[in-house]
Amino acid sequence: MRTDQDQPVRLADYQPSAWLVETVHLDVALNATATRVRARLKLKPNTAAPAAAPLTLDGDGLALQSIALDGTALPADAYTATPDTLSIAQPPQRPFELTIETLVDPTANTQLSGLYRAGNTYCTQCEAEGFRRITYFLDRPDVMAVYTTRIEAEKADAPVLLANGNLIESGDVAGTTRHFAVWHDPFPKPSYLFALVGGALGHIEDTFVTMSGRRVALRIYVEPGREDRAGFAMDALKRAMRWDEQAFGREYDLDIFMIVAVSAFNMGAMENKGLNVFNDKYVLASPETATDIDYASIDGIIAHEYFHNWTGNRITCRDWFQLCLKEGLTVFRDQEYTADQRSRPVKRITDVRLLRAHQFVEDAGPLAHPVRPEIYREINNFYTATVYEKGAEIVRMLKTMLGAQGFRAGMDLYFQRHDGHAATVEDFIACFADATETDLAQFMRWYRQAGTPEVAVTLSHDPKTKTCTLDLTQMLRPTPGQPDKEPMVIPLALGLVGPDGRDLPLRLADGRTVEHGVVTLTQPTEVFVFAGVPARPVASLNRAFSAPVKLTANLTADELRFLAAHDSDPFNRWQALQTLGSTLLTDNVKALRAGAAMRTDAGLIDALGAILAEPALEPAFVAQALTVPSEADIARELGHDVDPDAIFAARVALRAAIGDALGAALRETYRRLSGGGPYSPDAASAGRRSLKNVALDLLAAAGSAAAIARAAQQYHTADNMTDRMAAIATLSFHPVPERQAAIDDFYRRFQADPLVIDKWFALQAGIPEAATLARVQELTRHPAFSLGNPNRVRSLIGAFAQMNQTQFNRADGTGYAFVADTILALDGRNPQVASRMMTAFKSWRALEAGRRAKAEGELRRVAAAQSLSTDVRDIVERSLAPA
Numbered sequence: 001m002r003t004d005q006d007q008p009v010r011l012a013d014y015q016p017s018a019w020l021v022e023t024v025h026l027d028v029a030l031n032a033t034a035t036r037v038r039a040r041l042k043l044k045p046n047t048a049a050p051a052a053a054p055l056t057l058d059g060d061g062l063a064l065q066s067i068a069l070d071g072t073a074l075p076a077d078a079y080t081a082t083p084d085t086l087s088i089a090q091p092p093q094r095p096f097e098l099t100i101e102t103l104v105d106p107t108a109n110t111q112l113s114g115l116y117r118a119g120n121t122y123c124t125q126c127e128a129e130g131f132r133r134i135t136y137f138l139d140r141p142d143v144m145a146v147y148t149t150r151i152e153a154e155k156a157d158a159p160v161l162l163a164n165g166n167l168i169e170s171g172d173v174a175g176t177t178r179h180f181a182v183w184h185d186p187f188p189k190p191s192y193l194f195a196l197v198g199g200a201l202g203h204i205e206d207t208f209v210t211m212s213g214r215r216v217a218l219r220i221y222v223e224p225g226r227e228d229r230a231g232f233a234m235d236a237l238k239r240a241m242r243w244d245e246q247a248f249g250r251e252y253d254l255d256i257f258m259i260v261a262v263s264a265f266n267m268g269a270m271e272n273k274g275l276n277v278f279n280d281k282y283v284l285a286s287p288e289t290a291t292d293i294d295y296a297s298i299d300g301i302i303a304h305e306y307f308h309n310w311t312g313n314r315i316t317c318r319d320w321f322q323l324c325l326k327e328g329l330t331v332f333r334d335q336e337y338t339a340d341q342r343s344r345p346v347k348r349i350t351d352v353r354l355l356r357a358h359q360f361v362e363d364a365g366p367l368a369h370p371v372r373p374e375i376y377r378e379i380n381n382f383y384t385a386t387v388y389e390k391g392a393e394i395v396r397m398l399k400t401m402l403g404a405q406g407f408r409a410g411m412d413l414y415f416q417r418h419d420g421h422a423a424t425v426e427d428f429i430a431c432f433a434d435a436t437e438t439d440l441a442q443f444m445r446w447y448r449q450a451g452t453p454e455v456a457v458t459l460s461h462d463p464k465t466k467t468c469t470l471d472l473t474q475m476l477r478p479t480p481g482q483p484d485k486e487p488m489v490i491p492l493a494l495g496l497v498g499p500d501g502r503d504l505p506l507r508l509a510d511g512r513t514v515e516h517g518v519v520t521l522t523q524p525t526e527v528f529v530f531a532g533v534p535a536r537p538v539a540s541l542n543r544a545f546s547a548p549v550k551l552t553a554n555l556t557a558d559e560l561r562f563l564a565a566h567d568s569d570p571f572n573r574w575q576a577l578q579t580l581g582s583t584l585l586t587d588n589v590k591a592l593r594a595g596a597a598m599r600t601d602a603g604l605i606d607a608l609g610a611i612l613a614e615p616a617l618e619p620a621f622v623a624q625a626l627t628v629p630s631e632a633d634i635a636r637e638l639g640h641d642v643d644p645d646a647i648f649a650a651r652v653a654l655r656a657a658i659g660d661a662l663g664a665a666l667r668e669t670y671r672r673l674s675g676g677g678p679y680s681p682d683a684a685s686a687g688r689r690s691l692k693n694v695a696l697d698l699l700a701a702a703g704s705a706a707a708i709a710r711a712a713q714q715y716h717t718a719d720n721m722t723d724r725m726a727a728i729a730t731l732s733f734h735p736v737p738e739r740q741a742a743i744d745d746f747y748r749r750f751q752a753d754p755l756v757i758d759k760w761f762a763l764q765a766g767i768p769e770a771a772t773l774a775r776v777q778e779l780t781r782h783p784a785f786s787l788g789n790p791n792r793v794r795s796l797i798g799a800f801a802q803m804n805q806t807q808f809n810r811a812d813g814t815g816y817a818f819v820a821d822t823i824l825a826l827d828g829r830n831p832q833v834a835s836r837m838m839t840a841f842k843s844w845r846a847l848e849a850g851r852r853a854k855a856e857g858e859l860r861r862v863a864a865a866q867s868l869s870t871d872v873r874d875i876v877e878r879s880l881a882p883a
């Protein structure tokens with residue numbers, strides 16, 4: 001494990017590598033505890049770098065066995081080898097070949113970075129800096145080499161041997177029980193995209209014919225016996241390949257594309273060239289074991305990793321500060337894929353919910369950082385909502401401002417100009433500026449300035465001049481390391497909705513027209529005067545969430561209800577209801593804190609009833625409309641003095657009021673959407689199930705015994721996991737005997753299925769009751785639980801810390817203490833997962849004083865612990881840094 005002595009890395013210090021690697025020949029002899037890796041590197045001085053220098057290769061916990069230069073063993077005084085570096089003080093200043101032999105122990109690798117064992121499968125994870133745990137290397141993304149990988153193993157132990165690229169040779173090792181495979185990847189790539197896999201795996205296969213007529217073999221490898229659960233992933237892969245051809249003109253480039261599902265993985269999935277490695281959670285699905293949300297995640301993540309082949313692999317990042325260059329762009333691409341495959345408005349709503357729940361919260365707390373950070377101590381801590389989701393929003397704003405054609409022209413230029421290179425954010429933005437002759441200098445601030453811009457809008461109307469005026473101001477608060485901010489470029493899509501519910505033409509009084517309904521703010525304050533507006537309109541602002549900002553406007557409750565009923569932008573219909581709900585909930589939390597009574601909002605409930613009664617609306621949209629702001633949403637809106645118990649109570653009261661007032665319509669909705677043929681994971685069917693289950697949940701929230709009985713019945717009779725899981729989730733919020741019966745039944749039914757047992761852990765960790773902490777502590781001793789498997793840790797501890805607001809934030813501080821203890825126990829084993837868990841404390845400063853003191857105490861206890869990983873130390877120290 002790396003210790004916390006490491007110096008921070010700064011973007012400003014970037015220097016090109018003094019040495020380049022042209023080719024890598026790896027010879028890997030797999031063995032569970034002693035895998036021998038022989039790396040033959042063709043190195044050459046980098047003419048683009050300053051004068052020739054010593055050669056220093058990165059390592060991490062390596063044991064050097066031998067080293068030779070141009071085939072001759074190096075004398076001991078010619079090099080220095082430690083576990084973390086290999087240096088040659090005076091290498092020849094010409095191309096030469098270096099052969100390095102290391103010995104690694106995959107079984108002892110509990111960090112799951114580098115070469116490790118997931119069950120009985122050998123696999124690798126090299127992003128960001130895992131390759132240096134396999135061999136000494138120039139482990140940085142701007143060093144791109146052509147790899148040839150020979151893998152050798154016992155045939156019985158690892159009948160399947162895979163690496164990046166195309167298979168060029170395979171066979172038995174004569175006179176032994178071993179065999180080998182040689183893979184060659186013709187595309188130069190950085191070391192973080194290297195992968196190899198060895199094991200006893202089953203697979204399914206298919207073919208894809210690319211737009212130029214090339215036939216590509218597709219294979220998905222899974223644990224033997226799970227092949228029948230990989231079909232949906234294969235279908236998603238083929239749809240993603242076709243979509244990237246149609247939407248971006250991007251074609252696949254190797255003879256084969258492989259996906260391997262493994263049971264122990266730190267992240268969701270990894271886009272290694274031609275050989276994606278996936279957390280099996282995002283590959284395996286059957287109607288009985290996966291929910292509609294699981295299916296949708298598989299679809300989106302398969303597409304995301306595939307899209308990286310161009311945005312990440314063919315064009316990679318110059319350095320890790322540019323991470324958003326591949327991630328923000330690829331998240332945008334997968335969001336667009338999903339929007340085209342499923343419902344665009346519903347996709348936008350779910351993405352914005354996620355953005356606000358994670359990224360806005362990150363941006364408002366001590367871990368706030370720019371989309372392109374300028375300093376890091378541990379790069380693994382920057383795989384964040386800001387880099388990914390806010391990074392995607394920046395790309396979306398480019399498209400909004402430049403239009404679909406201008407955006408495509410910029411993307412085409414990017415692929416043409418930078419294919420085969422390691423690029424920067426500046427390179428990317430320059431392509432759009434050049435392709436559309438647009439000045440994007442100020443727009444670059446989105447990459448540099450952290451924090452969520454706040455936009456305030458005031459509408460006024462003058463019936464005499466028939467003009468409508470929008471006064472807009474923007475403001476960006478200080479964030480860690482950035483006390484002063486400059487105004488941002490904010491593309492605001494808007495409409496003026498007339499009394500008849502129709503959009504008015506947008507004509508500015510100075511004669512300009514508003515293209516595509518978007519005005520672009522660049523100044524701290526701006527005024528837009530619209531002409532030809534006889535009656536006061538209602539402003540529909542930031543349509544489709546065109547900019548990732550926090551917007552306030554002088555809209556009355558009546559106007560919000562009007563938008564909820566009439567806005568031509570479905571996103572803003574949903575947003576109007578959320579704003580009404582959020583206002584009510586924050587008011588009621590404040591009332592509870594002050595010992596006053598909560599108010600009700602009959603108008604909001606009427607508006608929800610109207611949505612429920614509108615037959616033309618898609619059910620998935622109605623389900624989103626009926627889902628009131630989450631506890632995390634309300635905490636974020638409050639911003640300080642957060643009392644999770646008061647938030648919970650206010651939310652329970654609102655849900656009960658909705659369930660009560662709309663009871664008849666909800667019962668009818670539930671009845672109408674029940675039944676209806678065999679399970680299909682398509683978006684329309686999933687939308688119907690989603691609305692049906694939201695209806696049932698609201699009825700139960702109103703305290704209806706009949707609804708509880710119906711939930712119990714649905715749990716026991718469901719023919720698919722979506723309905724079964726929704727029913728047990730509804731039961732989990734009520735202290736009724738049916739709940740424990742269902743929890744016990746669930747375990748009996750699915751105990752052989754770890755991915756389903758993860759749902760069982762998460763469900764119990766999420767119960768909002770005082771007894772839950774003891775239940776979770778008990779479950780850490782359950783035979784199915786293991787600190788060694790990231791999915792188990794996330795499903796039990798992660799669900800408790802991230803999802804269960806009232807119990808993690810217990811007033812007595814025991815929730816914090818339990819999570820801190822777990823992080824300390826996990827850190828020595830898997831620092832990446834431990835530091836991710838540590839981010840559960842990211843909003844501690846916003847808590848009310850009592851909880852804030854308890855949370856701070858636990859953060860200080862972790863900070864004082866001996867031998868913390870760099871990962872956890874970085875998060876805990878940034879969390880505690882003075883605000």
Ligand SMILES: [Zn+2]
Nearest residue numbers: 304308327330
């Ligand atoms: Zn990615």
